[in-house]
Amino acid sequence: MNRRTALRLARIATAEARRATRGLRKPGFPRLYYLSYLIRDLDLYEVEARYGSLYRDERYQSRNCLADARVGNYRRDQVTDGGLFDNSKDDESHEYVDLPISNRSEPLKIGLWRLTDAKYREAEEAYMRKCAHELTYLDTSDHLGAWQKCPTIDDRGRIDLPPIDSDYWSAYVEKASAVMLEFPRVRNSHVELKVRHQTNLFVNSDGSIAIESHSFWQLEAYLWFLSKKGDAIPWMVSHFTPDPEQLPDLNSFRGEIRNAARLLEKIAAAPQIHSYSGPVLLEPVSAGLLIHEALGHRLEGNRLRATGEAKTFADSLGDRVLPDFLTLHDDPTQESWTDPDGQQHGLVGHYRFDDEGTPASDARLIEQGNLTGFLTGRVPVAKKHRSNGHSRSRRHERSMSRMGVTVLETSDGQDEKSMRQQLIDLVQQQGLPYGIRILNATGGETATDAYDFQAFLGEVNLASRVFPDGREELIRGVNFIGTPLNAIHGIIAAGDRPGLDNAWCGAESGFVPVSTISPSLLVRHLELQSKSDTPYSQYCYPMPGEKRS
Incomplete structure (x- = not known):
């Protein structure tokens, strides 16, 4: 996602948040006092190889939205237990978390509308359940309030995501995985690279907007060693970084895999304590x-x-x-x-x-x-x-x-x-x-x-x-x-x-x-x-x- 697209989607989401805040008012029910959208735009790449051959090479896009609809007021709303358990996949709104990956405005508006309406109805139901629950049980932290009112923010940060060279990385994992052929006691193994480019667009009904991008690169070699005595010992060589320049070159990574395989032989021969x-x-x-x-x-x-x-x-x-x-x-x-040796991570x-x-x-x-x-x-x-x-x-x-x-x-x-x-x-x-x-x-x-x-x-x-x-x-x-x-x-x-x-x-x-x-x-x-x-x-x-x- 480029900056221009991000700003356009943020404007659409801001307008929909304001429209929802004005429109979602039902007589006899607490009002919608706060609404936010966190749209996560994802560019995902995964490539996997085993024993010198590619098994999987995928790149795909995804977009989802975390909508927070709060009814009541800043002193008291529907959220209980600090929100720890508001994570059910059985809620109706869970079906509408995914948004269209196209950048056309009408499909995005419809996706946000459907999600918001479901979130609002769930919030009203949760508020009523909370009231019923408090007929029997005391909320000892009610005096602290429900939600902190914060100043609006406007930070339209740069979107700077490193390119993904899929040809380079598919060849890299293929060659790295071939090292496993040298160690027949490693009965199962794979080398995998996962890249997650994520751009967050945050807007709320108070008028805040924040745009931020992240890049995550995870390179792993998995080894499953089976000793002659039947002891199974798994091992992972892993590098996880926001910067692909900090991943090891191919020769270094192949060396790490060889060292891990030799170490597994020593671990297998080591005494077991209980x-x-x-x-x-x-x-x-x-x-x-x-x-x-x-x-x-x-x-x-x-x-x-x-x-x-x-x-x-x-x-x-x-x-x-x-x-x-x-x-x-x-x-x-x-x-x-x-680190203490002067290397930056x-x-x-x-x-x-x-x-x-x-x-x-x-x-x-x-x-x-x-x-x-x-x-x-x-x-x-x-x-x-x-x-x-x-x-x-x-x-x-x-x-x-x-x-x-x-x-x-x-x-x-x-x-x-x-x-x-x-x-x-x-x-x-x-x-x-x-x-x-x-x-x-x-x-x-x-x-x-x-x-x-x-x-x-x-x-x-x-x-x-x-x-x-x-x-x-x-x-x-x-x-x-x-x-x-x-x-x-x-x-x-x-x-x-x-x-x-x-x-x-x-x-x-x-x-x-x-x-x-x-x-x-x-x-x-x-x-x-x-x-x-x-x-x-x-x-x-x-x-x-x-x-x-």
């Missing part, structure tokens, strides 16, 4: 995952308005929640980060405006160990509430406060040798046979609702155990788990070389891109538990080109 309780040294990406799961999701402000949430830190403002040498903030305005969690049309800002969450704030959108979570521009969603889900560019900083960073020695010291003090070092963890999950146990899990890809005499050996078969307060209160040291993890994060409002920057962390006590593990039988006859052993 449980552990004791000190753990988490390298930067793994440490960032711990902070993201144990702390970050619990600082999402919308959760403070949900009756079913545990609200772990609701009463902790001003209290010590981390060691005094750690500071945590989330700044989506940060576009790039320079793009941040996929960067944006200028959130999905409620609020300018992004640096949310100061924890200062020198003390909790100072939450990630917030326009849903009030305290008196004199001000959004810090962190409300986002994936598609049809109501946007909620989410992490963007999460940065954990230390005022007392220690080098790798010191961190490792402190791990050994803890092992000796606790009389344990070894300590654990988490070298890589790529995903996790957590439960934040009051009904479930307050716990989190990190998917460990690569770990080792460190013995009191300094020896270190790889281990396999475990994930790290814990309860949030015990885990973060157990942090006793941080490293001096932070690392970056660009990834997708899932929550009630869908999957959104996030960036986490963190140093390594030493935790006094963390638990490991067995992965779900069912050994496989060997294939009935050899792969082509493989000799039967």
Whole structure:
């Protein structure tokens, strides 16, 4: 989408929002007091190859709209529980989220009209249900108001999306995937590139307009290794960036795949442990995952308005929640980060405006160990509430406060040798046979609702155990788990070389891109538990080109 087209579509959407606000007035029902459209225009490219041959090469366009229709007033409207659960695919409006990809005005107007009418009727029904619910149950946060009234904005930013050379990338993934032929124990594999060009057009009934474009490039090589004993070990070589210039060249990527395949052979030969309780040294990406799961999701402000949430830190403002040498903030305005070696990396969690049309800002969450704030959108979570521009969603889900560019900083960073020695010291003090070092963890999950146990899990890809005499050996078969307060209160040291993890994060409002920057962390006590593990039988006859052993 070019700038001229974006401006034209934004004008059409603005006119329809004003027309709807004037026209949607039904006697006996609360008025439509606010309406916004977030139109997402998507140019998607996906190419996949296996064992040196293309399997898929697709490019397609899509366009959808997140419509927010609110009835009542800024003090009280139909939204309950901070909007966390306004994400049903069974709603009538879900059928109308997709918009025409042509740029003709009449089809777009009709698409917006159909979506808006359904959203309005659903909002009125939700308002009546809320009134009925409150005949029995008390809304303890009603005094905070429903929606922050914000000044109008007008930011018609540039649309600057890098070109996609499909011929180059189809040849790239094809040649990269051929490396797998060198490793017959890798029984399944693929190399894939996904490109997502996204242009956001935000307008609302107050007269705001914001235009912003994003580009996401995700290059992955998936390897599924089957050992002779039947142990299946998956591995992913992944690069996720907003800038294709930061993706590796073909030779470098082929080298990464070869290194991963050789590493899988070592992991398969490593001893399997089933449980552990004791000190753990988490390298930067793994440490960032711990902070993201144990702390970050619990600082999402919308959760403070949900009756079913545990609200772990609701009463902790001003209290010590981390060691005094750690500071945590989330700044989506940060576009790039320079690592300790001087290399610059793009941040996929960067944006200028959130999905409620609020300018992004640096949310100061924890200062020198003390909790100072939450990630917030326009849903009030305290008196004199001000959004810090962190409300986002994936598609049809109501946007909620989410992490963007999460940065954990230390005022007392220690080098790798010191961190490792402190791990050994803890092992000796606790009389344990070894300590654990988490070298890589790529995903996790957590439960934040009051009904479930307050716990989190990190998917460990690569770990080792460190013995009191300094020896270190790889281990396999475990994930790290814990309860949030015990885990973060157990942090006793941080490293001096932070690392970056660009990834997708899932929550009630869908999957959104996030960036986490963190140093390594030493935790006094963390638990490991067995992965779900069912050994496989060997294939009935050899792969082509493989000799039967």
